[in-house]
Amino acid sequence: MLFCLKVKKNNSELHEVRVYNEEVELEDRDPQQDYMLYKDTCADLAKLMAEIQELKSSGAKSVEIEERHRQCSVHFITLKKLNRLAHMRLKKGRDQTHEAKQRVDVLHLQLQNLLYEVMHLQKEISKCLEFKSQHEEIELVSEEEFFQEAPAEISRPHVTRDDNHQLTLARLDWELEQRKRLAEQYKMSLARKEKIQKAIEQKREYLSSLQPGLQNIMQASLPVQEYLSMPFEQMQKQAEVARHLPPPLYVLLVQAAAYGQACDKTLSVNISGDVDEAKALSRRPEDSQEDESDSDAEEEQQNTKRRRATVGVQLEDKRKAMLRRHPLSLCVDLKCKDGSVLHLFFYYLMNLNILTVKTKVSTATDLSGAVSAGELLNSESLLNCLYASDHGKETPNPANRYQFDKVGITTFADYVSDLGHPYVWVQKLGGLQFSSDGAQNVIFALSASHMEKTMKLLRGRLQARLALHKQFSSLEHSIIPVSSECQHLFPAKVVSGLTRWTMMSYQEFTHVLKAGLVCETDLFFMAVVERGTARLLAAVVLNPRYPEVMPLFSLSLHWKGERSGRTEDNLRAMESEVNVFRAELQGPRPGLQLLTNQIQRLCVCLDVYLETESQVCDGSEGPREFPREKMCLRTARGPSRLKPFKYNHPQGFFSHR
Amino acid sequence: MSVFSQSFSPCGRFLAAGNNYGEIALFSLSAALSPDASEGSQKPILNFTAHDGPVFSLLSTDTHLLSAGNGEISAWSWAELIKKFIDLMLFFSIFSQDNSLIVGGGDNNIHIMDMETGIFKSVLKGHTDYIHCLCFKEREEEILSGGEDGAVRIWDSRTNRPVHCIEVFKYEECARPQFGKWISCLATDSDWMLCGGGPSLSLWHLRSMSPTSVFPLPGCQREAVFHQDLIMSVGEGPYVSHCLHGGTVKAQIPCTPSSLNTLALNLKNTEHRVMTVGGSSHQIDVFTNFSYRAFSLSF
Numbered sequence: 031m032l033f034c035l036k037v038k039k040n041n042s043e044l045h046e047v048r049v050y051n052e053e054v055e056l057e058d059r060d061p062q063q064d065y066m067l068y069k070d071t072c073a074d075l076a077k078l079m080a081e082i083q084e085l086k087s088s089g090a091k092s093v094e095i096e097e098r099h100r101q102c103s104v105h106f107i108t109l110k111k112l113n114r115l116a117h118m119r120l121k122k123g124r125d126q127t128h129e130a131k132q133r134v135d136v137l138h139l140q141l142q143n144l145l146y147e148v149m150h151l152q153k154e155i156s157k158c159l160e161f162k163s164q165h166e167e168i169e170l171v172s173e174e175e176f177f178q179e180a181p182a183e184i185s186r187p188h189v190t191r192d193d194n195h196q197l198t199l200a201r202l203d204w205e206l207e208q209r210k211r212l213a214e215q216y217k218m219s220l221a222r223k224e225k226i227q228k229a230i231e232q233k234r235e236y237l238s239s240l241q242p243g244l245q246n247i248m249q250a251s252l253p254v255q256e257y258l259s260m261p262f263e264q265m266q267k268q269a270e271v272a273r274h275l276p277p278p279l280y281v282l283l284v285q286a287a288a289y290g291q292a293c294d295k296t297l298s299v300n301i302s303g304d305v306d307e308a309k310a311l312s313r314r315p316e317d318s319q320e321d322e323s324d325s326d327a328e329e330e331q332q333n334t335k336r337r338r339a340t341v342g343v344q345l346e347d348k349r350k351a352m353l354r355r356h357p358l359s360l361c362v363d364l365k366c367k368d369g370s371v372l373h374l375f376f377y378y379l380m381n382l383n384i385l386t387v388k389t390k391v392s393t394a395t396d397l398s399g400a401v402s403a404g405e406l407l408n409s410e411s412l413l414n415c416l417y418a419s420d421h422g423k424e425t426p427n428p429a430n431r432y433q434f435d436k437v438g439i440t441t442f443a444d445y446v447s448d449l450g451h452p453y454v455w456v457q458k459l460g461g462l463q464f465s466s467d468g469a470q471n472v473i474f475a476l477s478a479s480h481m482e483k484t485m486k487l488l489r490g491r492l493q494a495r496l497a498l499h500k501q502f503s504s505l506e507h508s509i510i511p512v513s514s515e516c517q518h519l520f521p522a523k524v525v526s527g528l529t530r531w532t533m534m535s536y537q538e539f540t541h542v543l544k545a546g547l548v549c550e551t552d553l554f555f556m557a558v559v560e561r562g563t564a565r566l567l568a569a570v571v572l573n574p575r576y577p578e579v580m581p582l583f584s585l586s587l588h589w590k591g592e593r594s595g596r597t598e599d600n601l602r603a604m605e606s607e608v609n610v611f612r613a614e615l616q617g618p619r620p621g622l623q624l625l626t627n628q629i630q631r632l633c634v635c636l637d638v639y640l641e642t643e644s645q646v647c648d649g650s651e652g653p654r655e656f657p658r659e660k661m662c663l664r665t666a667r668g669p670s671r672l673k674p675f676k677y678n679h680p681q682g683f684f685s686h687r
Numbered sequence: 688m689s690v691f692s693q694s695f696s697p698c699g700r701f702l703a704a705g706n707n708y709g710e711i712a713l714f715s716l717s718a719a720l721s722p723d724a725s726e727g728s729q730k731p732i733l734n735f736t737a738h739d740g741p742v743f744s745l746l747s748t749d750t751h752l753l754s755a756g757n758g759e760i761s762a763w764s765w766a767e768l769i770k771k772f773i774d775l776m777l778f779f780s781i782f783s784q785d786n787s788l789i790v791g792g793g794d795n796n797i798h799i800m801d802m803e804t805g806i807f808k809s810v811l812k813g814h815t816d817y818i819h820c821l822c823f824k825e826r827e828e829e830i831l832s833g834g835e836d837g838a839v840r841i842w843d844s845r846t847n848r849p850v851h852c853i854e855v856f857k858y859e860e861c862a863r864p865q866f867g868k869w870i871s872c873l874a875t876d877s878d879w880m881l882c883g884g885g886p887s888l889s890l891w892h893l894r895s896m897s898p899t900s901v902f903p904l905p906g907c908q909r910e911a912v913f914h915q916d917l918i919m920s921v922g923e924g925p926y927v928s929h930c931l932h933g934g935t936v937k938a939q940i941p942c943t944p945s946s947l948n949t950l951a952l953n954l955k956n957t958e959h960r961v962m963t964v965g966g967s968s969h970q971i972d973v974f975t976n977f978s979y980r981a982f983s984l985s986f
Binding site (some may be wrong): 596597598599602664666668669670671686687 | 689691707740741743817819835869871907909910945946949950966967
């Protein structure tokens with residue numbers, strides 16, 4: 031087909047250009063026909079070729095061959111055209127297919143989009159359906175309450191009663207409203223709190239500014255306190271420190287202070303020691319003990335593996351740890367009328383759970399001069415046997431035995447001089463009671479019940495020892511100090527006199543006498559009384575609990591031979607005269623004259639003995655050494671012919687008992 | 688403590704001892720002598736304070752125990768306790784015979800009292816110093832008394848008159864002037880008499896009134912008894928002396944107290960036939976066989 035293209039040129043001429051468009055031709059031709067044509071053409075060609083061949087082989091005319099060539103060429107052209115057409119058809123077909131495909135693709139795409147969108151929408155829908163609105167988590171007030179409380183513009187009952195959605199919305203509104211209100215309140219309260227806080231701070235500052243002022247006042251008031259003897263400051267400080275005391279010491283402090291306030295103004299209690307250490311101790315008491323035992327175990331293990339030589343050192347350390355004292359200690363002072371003071375220092379051994387005591391005596395006057403009295407105020411033995419048989423050498427806590435075995439301590443007595451004496455009365459004052467089943471409780475009542483008695487005994491002990499000290503210094507000067515209240519026990523004239531007063535040791539005493547009445551804790555003395563050629567040796571046993579327990583005298587006389595209380599009845603009677611009659615000899619309370627009265631009576635008895643001895647004989651011997659000066663009713667009585675040793679006052683004669 | 692006197696009960700099963708504090712203790716001999724005796728059976732079963740002063744003398748009658756203290760005689764029923772008071776100063780010896788009690792006193796006289804009525808029947812005067820000891824001769828019914836004045840007086844109990852007076856210290860064999868003249872022990876056995884004290888212990892024949900033998904005992908004797916063929920005496924020195932009539936000291940048995948005041952023989956009871964001695968000690972020695980000390984009771 032020909033098409034006309036109109037080409038516009040510059041000189042505006044319109045040319046017609048004819049274009050041959052074969053494609054349009056395609057639509058008109060039938061492919062089947064074309065195919066037949068092709069077959070025909072091919073057949074013609076084949077035929078012509080064959081003819082050419084034939085002609086060529088036969089040598090035919092080139093015109094026919096050319097004719098045939100021309101026909102072949104035509105056929106070739108037809109074939110070419112057919113080829114072209116076929117190609118064109120193919121192309122067209124392809125194009126059509128392509129187009130259709132494209133159309134289908136577009137549609138497919140659209141479909142997919144739509145499907146995708148549908149899915150998306152479905153998801154959205156399901157999401158929406160699953161959506162849990164936060165409003166459901168809010169606890170709303172119940173509907174009744176809501177309708178009751180909410181104002182009408184929020185609750186809108188006419189709408190909300192029918193419509194759930196509206197109801198919920200209304201309720202949410204109401205909730206919001208309420209919350210807003212509460213938030214307001216909260217803010218206000220916060221603001222108030224802040225204000226109050228500030229006010230408190232101010233006041234605190236004010237108070238702390240007062241503190242220095244108060245301190246000054248306290249300091250200034252100290253002299254006033256002392257003047258009025260109301261030591262509040264001291265007591266407060268003491269109470270502060272007392273909180274860190276271990277329980278037994280605390281009990282002792284409380285009871286002693288109470289007793290001092292109530293009954294005995296001369297008793298005072300102080301706490302001494304390191305408070306910080308005590309605080310450190312009280313902070314972790316169990317830990318430290320566990321640590322000790324753990325570290326002990328570890329150390330032991332290590333040691334047995336490595337070196338054996340230091341086991342002793344380890345043991346020593348363990349012992350020291352076991353015998354550790356609490357850093358705080360109590361000091362109790364007992365003042366006596368003559369100005370001397372008995373200081374008692376109480377310590378608490380933590381691991382052994384016992385109390386120990388050390389003593390010190392400070393006297394108003396200087397107490398030197400009495401050689402024999404050296405032992406009397408010795409702090410080691412001053413408090414021996416305050417109660418009978420309370421020697422204070424062994425620990426009264428039966429559980430300690432097992433502890434000692436672990437660290438190889440055989441007896442506590444070795445450590446007593448270091449650590450103090452664990453007397454039973456000390457434990458009782460601290461409220462520690464060690465009954466046989468080992469129950470140990472800190473008991474206030476125990477301390478209270480023993481306090482008074484023990485304090486009295488302590489004071490009595492100190493006074494007795496001081497009195498003895500004075501008496502000894504005069505005894506050593508051969509003067510028997512007899513007080514005026516006791517003069518009535520003795521006649522006016524006593525000729526025998528004390529010439530010597532010395533101390534003896536326990537071993538020397540056992541040579542002199544074997545009796546079951548003495549023990550190692552007693553004090554031993556030797557007194558010598560003389561008259562003329564007669565010498566009376568008296569071994570004296572002084573129990574630590576003098577003057578509750580009478581001193582005992584054992585006599586032996588050196589005069590014309592040696593006689594002793596073992597062998598002669600009269601000396602025995604003298605011994606009983608001096609040893610037995612406590613009620614007469616002890617003098618006025620508290621009986622501190624006992625020893626001196628006994629010695630004086632001994633002199634009197636010696637006088638009687640010597641003077642009546644010569645009476646026995648008929649007097650045919652010559653001048654008697656000791657003339658009779660005493661008045662006696664009878665000089666001998668009874669089968670044992672005892673002498674009259676009893677002095678009767680005020681008649682002044684001697685008789686038998 | 689010194690034990691001054693002892694006395695056995697009528698049945699012989701108990702021993703009463705008196706000490707210088709005025710206490711009387713009762714010991715059960717049957718318990719102490721039984722085979723399973725323990726420490727406890729040597730302690731007194733009863734201990735009471737009878738007098739203010741020492742109990743120098745104890746005497747047993749059939750029903751009563753008589754004790755002499757300072758100024759009083761007390762009679763204790765062996766079953767119950769009864770007291771009778773007599774106010775005389777000191778007594779050193781009591782002796783009973785047919786219901787009359789013969790008391791030698793510190794007032795230098797001898798008093799005879801009727802025990803049933805408690806009335807003093809008579810007084811025998813003669814001594815110049817207090818009386819230490821008394822004894823009774825049953826056959827002739829004579830009372831012998833020895834005193835501080837060194838005289839042994841013999842009295843007739845029916846007529847209450849002095850019969851004889853022997854001043855022992857005047858006899859040279861017996862006299863020991865270094866001790867004194869007092870007579871502190873007396874014992875009779877029909878014709879024989881023992882006396883001693885300041886002078887040595889001597890055996891006298893009463894008919895001839897002369898000493899037949901003198902015993903060389905060092906201390907002063909405080910009590911002596913006749914027992915079968917022996918004479919046993921105690922005094923100063925921690926032993927019991929066994930002597931023969933001839934004048935020899937056969938044995939000296941040691942005992943606990945350093946000097947002895949009293950010796951008693953329990954002859955009434957054959958089961959508990961013992962000798963007990965007491966003196967200047969709280970222990971009373973018991974001799975089951977008279978040759979050695981068996982055990983001691985403690986007062």
